Amino acid sequence: xxxxxxxxxxxxxxxxxxxxxxxxxxxxxxxxxxxxxxxxxxxxxxxxxxxxxxxxxxxxxxxxxxxxxxxxxxxxxxxxxxxxxxxxxxxxxxxxxxxxxxxxxxxxxxxxxxxxxxxxxxxxxxxxxxxxxxxxxxxxxxxxxxxxxxxxxxxxxxxxxxxxxxxxxxxxxxxxxxxxxxxxxxxxxxxxxxxxxxxxxxxxxxxxxxxxxxxxxxxxxxxxxxxxxxxxxxxxxxxxxxxxxxxxxxxxxxxxxxxxxxxxxxxxxxxxxxxxxxxxxxxxxxxxxxxxxxxxxxxxxxxxxxxxxxxxxxxxxxxxxxxxxxxxxxxxxxxxxxxxxxxxxxxxxxxxxxxxxxxxxxxxxxxxxxxxxxxxxxxxxxxxxxxx
Numbered sequence: 275x276x277x278x279x280x281x282x283x284x285x286x287x288x289x290x291x292x293x294x295x296x297x298x299x300x301x302x303x304x305x306x307x308x309x310x311x312x313x314x315x316x317x318x319x320x321x322x323x324x325x326x327x328x329x330x331x332x333x334x335x336x337x338x339x340x341x342x343x344x345x346x347x348x349x350x351x352x353x354x355x356x357x358x359x360x361x362x363x364x365x366x367x368x369x370x371x372x373x374x375x376x377x378x379x380x381x382x383x384x385x386x387x388x389x390x391x392x393x394x395x396x397x398x399x400x401x402x403x404x405x406x407x408x409x410x411x412x413x414x415x416x417x418x419x420x421x422x423x424x425x426x427x428x429x430x431x432x433x434x435x436x437x438x439x440x441x442x443x444x445x446x447x448x449x450x451x452x453x454x455x456x457x458x459x460x461x462x463x464x465x466x467x468x469x470x471x472x473x474x475x476x477x478x479x480x481x482x483x484x485x486x487x488x489x490x491x492x493x494x495x496x497x498x499x500x501x502x503x504x505x506x507x508x509x510x511x512x513x514x515x516x517x518x519x520x521x522x523x524x525x526x527x528x529x530x531x532x533x534x535x536x537x538x539x540x541x542x543x544x545x546x547x548x549x550x551x552x553x554x555x556x557x558x559x560x561x562x563x564x565x566x567x568x569x570x571x572x573x574x575x576x577x578x579x580x581x582x583x584x585x586x587x588x589x590x591x592x593x594x595x596x597x598x599x600x601x602x603x604x605x606x607x608x609x610x611x612x613x614x615x616x617x618x619x620x621x622x623x624x625x626x627x628x629x630x631x632x633x634x635x636x637x638x639x640x641x642x643x644x645x646x647x648x649x650x651x652x653x654x655x656x657x658x659x660x661x662x
Contacts, residue, residue, distance in 0.1 A: 277305045278381045278402050282388035283316030284309075286524075286550045287493060288575040289412055290319045293387050295464045297323050299651050303658075308379070310402070312392050318552065330379075332401065334392055338371055340364040341424035342391045348422075368399060378403050383658070385409065386432065389418070391425075398431035406661040407432040412572030414441040414594045415458065426453050433662045436461050438573035439594035459657045464650035465578040465642060470555040480560040484546055487519040488621065489561035489585070491554055491576050492568070494526030501528070501535060502567045502590070505614035506621065508539045514622045518562060520545045523554065558583035563624060563631075569611050571595035577606070578645055581638030586631045588620045605641040606634055 277300045284290050293309075300307050307327050311317060314331040323329075336342065340361045346353030384404030386397040389412050397407050409432045411418055418425045429435055434457045488507075492498040500522055510516045522532070522545065529547070536545045551557065558564075564580035566589035573595040580587055587606030589596045590613075600606040607624055609616040624630055643649075 275305045276308065276381045276383075278308050278310055278379070278384045278397075278404065280310040280384065280386050280388070280393040280396050280402070281312065282390040282392045283313030284311050284319050285313075285316040286318050286552065288572075289388055291322075291575050292412075292463045294319065294322050294324075295466065295647065296387070296654075297327055299464065299647070299654060301326055302651060303655060305382075308381070310393075310396070312396060318550065322552075332375075332396070334371075334396060334401075336392070338364060338368045339391045339395045340368060341395065341422070341428055344422050344424040368395070372399070372401055375401070380404075382406065383408060383661070388412075391428075394425070394428040394432070398428045406434065408434040408436065408661065411435055411437040413437070413570075414439040416441065417570065417572075417594065429453065429456060433457055434657075435459070436657065438462065439598050441594035441598070457660070457662045459653075461653050461657065462645045462650060463573050463575055463578070464647045465575070465582060465645040466647050467582065467642070469582065470553075472559055473553060473556050476553060476556040477560055480556060484519050484521055484560075486517065486562050487521045487546075487560075488563045488565050489521050489523070489557055489580075490565045490567065491523040491557070492566070493524050494522075494529040494532060496528060497569050498524075498526075498528075499567045499569050499590070499612065500532050502612055502614050502617060503565055504532060504535050504539065504541065504545060506565075506617040507541060507545060509615055509618035510621060511541070511544055514618065516622065516625060518625065520565075521548060521557065521561070522546070523548045523551050523557060525550050554579070555583070558585060561585055563588065563621065565617075565621070566590065566592075566596065567617070568592035568596070573598060578642065581605075581642050584635045584638070586624055586634035587638070588617065588624055590617070599641070601641075605637045 281293055297307050301324055309327050309329050311331050312334050343357055343360045346357050380403045383406050384397045384402050386393040386409040389410050394409055415437055436459050440460050490503055494500055507520045564585040564587045569592055571592035577599050590611045591608050600608055607620045609620045
């Protein structure tokens with residue numbers, strides 16, 4: 275039995291880390307696993323996959339993805355007239371490109387795991403030959419359909435969907451009746467209780483360099499909204515007098531803007547940027563509190579990793595993922611998206627209440643059981659048994 279796991283790049287993001295766990299899981303279930311990387315230059319986490327996985331590299335241009343051109347209709351008035359012609363032309367170009375590929379491999383299951391137009395199209399349009407097809411939605415069905423209705427066309431071709439949240443799913447199906455008949459299953463991202471080995475030298479360096487610190491991990495872009503955390507840090511320093519520093523791990527399009535903001539707010543000695551780190555365990559292990567500031571989120575693996583290392587959490591109410599995990603502040607403090615002052619108050623209240631921090635450490639460990647690897651493996655096996 276063979277599985278193809280198709281990814282729109284294997285950089286340092288949360289989706290890729292979840293894919294590593296599922297690759298292990300399919301191998302445990304007796305499958306041979308091939309990994310298709312559609313952005314060959316984004317390969318930072320490849321070495322984390324099981325050695326039994328084979329890697330294939332297929333570069334597919336954005337311009338060859340017909341469904342993405344629905345954005346023309348959304349953005350410009352004339353788009354609705356141009357779209358049919360562009361769609362048909364791109365579709366023919368994509369099929370022509372497919373003909374230039376070497377013999378397509380055959381699989382029992384082909385999985386579009388990133389949930390982006392590129393990997394969804396790769397599976398839906400048979401760049402690999404799969405007896406059954408699946409795709410992962412790293413969020414709710416509604417959130418993807420709001421981004422673009424053409425996601426629905428790709429889902430119809432794939433038929434079997436795994437979602438992380440059922441938030442507004444009934445409303446989404448009612449508004450898109452052409453999707454009736456999809457096989458939709460909710461399944462959480464798996465998390466292993468096993469912690470990676472710490473590098474004592476890095477741990478000690480972190481303590482010496484940053485002292486006690488708050489931690490956020492994530493790519494730098496508008497959706498992750500690190501600026502709100504930085505403004506909250508300014509509030510915490512000036513109005514609450516905290517001694518803890520802030521460490522931000524990641525890279526991305528808004529990194530330079532955030533560095534300029536830190537300088538503008540005179541926080542250079544309190545906020546630290548590390549760039550991408552593949553040894554995040556050394557930072558979880560030495561942090562005091564974990565911060566998450568996204569505007570929109572699927573099911574953020576970083577929250578689960580923070581819980582694993584015993585970190586209390588303050589996070590924005592980024593739907594559907596954060597409320598799905600933290601459950602109305604039962605397992606971590608939730609504040610409003612984009613509200614720096616509210617985040618600052620939540621962080622201060624947490625730092626100044628040791629009993630609350632102890633409670634959230636214990637509750638985090640309790641919550642992790644719902645994401646435990648063996649439980650998710652049983653659910654996955656059941657889902658596979660009922661694929662259309």
